[in-house]
Amino acid sequence: MIKIGIIGCGFIGTQICSAVDSGAVPAEIFGIFDFSEAKADDVLKLLKTGNPQKCAPEEMIESCDLIVECASQDAVLKYALPAAENGVDLMVLSVGAFQNPDFYQKVRDAAAASGSKIYIPSGAIAGTDGLKSAAMANISSVSVTTRKPVSGLSGSPYLIENNIDLSELKEPKLIFEGTAAEAVVGFPKNVNVCATISLCGIGFDKTVVRIIADPTISENMHELEVYGDFGHMKMAIENKPSPKNPKTSYLAALSAVSTLKKITDPMQIGV
Numbered sequence: 001m002i003k004i005g006i007i008g009c010g011f012i013g014t015q016i017c018s019a020v021d022s023g024a025v026p027a028e029i030f031g032i033f034d035f036s037e038a039k040a041d042d043v044l045k046l047l048k049t050g051n052p053q054k055c056a057p058e059e060m061i062e063s064c065d066l067i068v069e070c071a072s073q074d075a076v077l078k079y080a081l082p083a084a085e086n087g088v089d090l091m092v093l094s095v096g097a098f099q100n101p102d103f104y105q106k107v108r109d110a111a112a113a114s115g116s117k118i119y120i121p122s123g124a125i126a127g128t129d130g131l132k133s134a135a136m137a138n139i140s141s142v143s144v145t146t147r148k149p150v151s152g153l154s155g156s157p158y159l160i161e162n163n164i165d166l167s168e169l170k171e172p173k174l175i176f177e178g179t180a181a182e183a184v185v186g187f188p189k190n191v192n193v194c195a196t197i198s199l200c201g202i203g204f205d206k207t208v209v210r211i212i213a214d215p216t217i218s219e220n221m222h223e224l225e226v227y228g229d230f231g232h233m234k235m236a237i238e239n240k241p242s243p244k245n246p247k248t249s250y251l252a253a254l255s256a257v258s259t260l261k262k263i264t265d266p267m268q269i270g271v
């Protein structure tokens with residue numbers, strides 16, 4: 001069984017640990033890490049199987065087969081390269097960290113040299129399968145429109161830097177339109193899906209992102225629209241937010257668990 005290290009014991013980390021503990025994924029949790037000792041302790045209390053410990057990412061890099069980052073873009077910037085250089089597989093949820101092309105290339109090159117793999121789940125969006133296939137021919141445009149309740153957007157650097165106050169908002173409002181590269185910096189906890197779409201399709205600088213704050217909804221919604229030689233694709237998803245973190249959709253955690261199942265399964269389905 002593969003040994004997994006988990007960086008980040010919030011909603012997604014907890015869901016992954018529970019799935020492994022339940023036997024849904026044939027793997028073993030070797031260690032977990034979070035800034036917050038209390039959050040790591042809460043996860044440890046949930047686990048009934050194996051011998052999981054709190055441990056530093058540096059120890060995971062020495063001892064695990066796979067590290068799952070479900071913490072923050074900062075955690076990706078800190079640990080992805082050492083893991084890839086050490087031949088450890090990595091699953092990344094805070095995909096926006098890859099908007100820096102030099103960093104992305106370094107991690108890719110290190111993984112290629114060591115033989116490790118970097119897994120990026122489809123996360124809170126659907127349509128990555130069609131987009132990846134479409135990208136085998138010419139794609140003329142990709143856009144993502146994300147619509148979230150105000151509570152899911154609060155505290156985003158873009159809102160703070162631009163003095164945008166959404167607290168009195170009564171109707172949907174377009175609060176951002178720009179490239180995916182700009183979006184994942186301005187909204188690092190909201191549009192990692194746009195980073196994933198950029199990597200599947202035409203890149204961070206050509207992927208257009210719109211973010212709408214919508215006080216009338218309770219779901220996190222994403223619409224993907226792609227035009228290319230293949231034709232025209234439209235995808236819309238209405239995600240239930242996780243009960244613990246309104247910024248994160250439940251589907252993102254399910255996607256991480258599904259990716260773990262795929263990694264550990266001899267049958268590989270879909271692109």
Ligand SMILES: NC(=O)C1=CN([C@@H]2O[C@H](COP(=O)(O)OP(=O)(O)OC[C@H]3O[C@@H](n4cnc5c(N)ncnc54)[C@H](OP(=O)(O)O)[C@@H]3O)[C@@H](O)[C@H]2O)C=CC1
Pocket residue numbers: 007008009010011012013033034035036039070071072073074075092093094095121122123124125188189190192193196245247248249252
């Ligand atoms: N790819 C996708 O489709 C999606 C990606 N995401 C991303 O996945 C990540 C995890 O999401 P979620 O579980 O909901 O987040 P949570 O906020 O619930 O949990 C993340 C935990 O990781 C901790 N953390 C952050 N940075 C570090 C670090 N460098 N070292 C150790 N611990 C750290 C946080 O601590 P603290 O709170 O103190 O910062 C927090 O306890 C987020 O970056 C999120 O934006 C979410 C949804 C979809």
Ligand SMILES: O=C([O-])CC(=O)C(=O)O
Pocket residue numbers: 123124188189190191192193194220221239247248249250252
């Ligand atoms: O969970 C979502 O709906 C999207 C999200 O937070 C992200 O992509 O970072």
